[in-house]
Amino acid sequence: MVKVRLEGLKKYFDKVKAVNDIDLEIIPGEFVVLLGPSGCGKTTLLRCISGLERVTEGRIFFDNDNITYLSPKDRNISMVFQNYAVWPHMTVKNNIAFPLRIKKYSQHQIQEKVIWAVNLLGIDNLLDRYPAQLSGGQRQRVAVARAIVMEPRVLLMDEPLSNLDALLRVRMRAEIKKLQEKLKVTTIYVTHDQVEAMTMGDRIAVLEQGIIQQFGSSDDIYHNPVNTFVAGFVGSPQMNFIEVEMVHKNEMFCLRAKGLEVPIVDNLKDKVSKLSSKRNYILGIRPEHIYLTGRAQTDKVATTKGKVYFAELLRSDTVIHLEKEFGLLVIKSPGDLKIEEGKELEVLIDLSRIHLFEKDTSKTIF
């Protein structure tokens, strides 16, 4: 188990700042997910840690070893690639044994470790096959087996599940997570899929434009996003963002948009009392925090009405798009509901779960 520390890491491609001054500390044995949209620099950051990319500036530490300028082979890491990168001219067995052969393990040890790895991943019946004879899921398992067989200091994963079909992806998600918990190897996992990040990561680093926007547990990321980017990137359907102005009415602070008035509850009052009412704010409400009448579990709600524009009947959930003066308001309600398009609908906004952001900086107020 190794602690990974990044200090002021920068990677520029000419003028493009792919990784822009990143500090990150990963505790030993932790499963950290780098989450972000494509082009946010998450893969570049991973490649810097692997050594496949030379950093422009900054330092990388494994425990107290500065490995910034070591070549990948000397870092004692392993990696699972997006398209598996299982060598096609070797059998499964040779693929998995390859890292051990290079590290000059004895024939006996190699045999033992390969058997251990294939049993762990349930591919012991494929040892003599060539990658071309395997399905995508099997190749993925071979790639993971190859990555864990040499007991690396750090395990890197670059969108390992994105080439699998949806069903297999869900299964592998759990398997990889369980495997990591068993092996207790410090793992850095890159993905653009927020569901993967939320379900697998001990902590998640949300990246955008080469900068870590927020680093925290999934709980933290979901409930206390630091800005509109994180709030919008995590959660499905996306959080509703509504441009509002702050008004003072009957000793109460109130957020107002056309056709919507959301009072601020007492325990949040302190955070807004100093705010200027002249500036514009963005109100954020997650679709799952808007309830249909009769389904609210709290009485601190604001009521609003609108015409149903579109209803996604997922049967397990129902996602309703409500037409409002400021745009569409998306509501997610559990269960198979009979919602008719075009009908007027009243919904309740949970006042204790709303978010407020500054419009100019996108930063969170609460």
Add this chain to the structure above:
Amino acid sequence: MKSQRIPIALKIKQLVTIIIVGFIVIWFLAPLVLITISAFASPGDYYQIDKVIPTHFTLNQFKSLFFGLEAWKAILTSIKVAGITILLSFIMGLPAGYALSRYIFPGKNFLKLLCLATKMFPLMVLAVPLLIIFMKVGVSDTIWGTSLAHTAMVLPIIILIFSSILSGVSVDYEEAAMIFGLSRIHAFFRITLPLALPGLAASAIFAFMMSWNEVFVATILTLTNRTLPAHILKTAMASPDYLKFTAGFIMAVPAMVFIFFVRKHLVTMWGISLK
């Protein structure tokens, strides 16, 4: 009735295609067939004017060509020259092709263009200065001299071919090897090279063919150590006609046999994947 018209139109189209293809095939194969038949024809049949297709065949021409005119020596020289050409062009072409396929660097496209641009100089222009330089250095009329000239001729194309072959091997395989404990150069030899081998073998044969068929430089640079085409130019061309056909046959056969065996890889060589 209407439903039958379309098949007829299709049949006509098919027929036209067959005729065109047949014409092209005959265009290319007729000389080969002619050379082959004449190569084996007995001199008597060959000179009989009213006999289009000879009926008596003999191997005498081959005997006199190989031993009388010492073509076997020239064949040996040709093989040596081609072998050294392959060796040299691989030693220089692999790193160059690798650089072009794996790295982005300023002037890369210009370099690629330059590789092609060398083909714009006619060999005749270069041959005489080359001979003078070779004479000064002392490699004229040697196998090494001819090989060097052939390498210069083959290398630019080989570099471009290598870069496209190596581009066909995913960088991920190499990077995986580097992650799992190999340096870049070891990763190249243990992972990339084996995966690129079919294409590389095809390009070796391509280089062989280029050297095997090259006649102009070989003629100018050598007097005694002549490669087969240069030797034939000197000897067989001054011999009776049927011997010329035999010589042509000897020249053409290896090329055709090789190309037949590697035709699949020749396509991949130019960067077109068959997968």
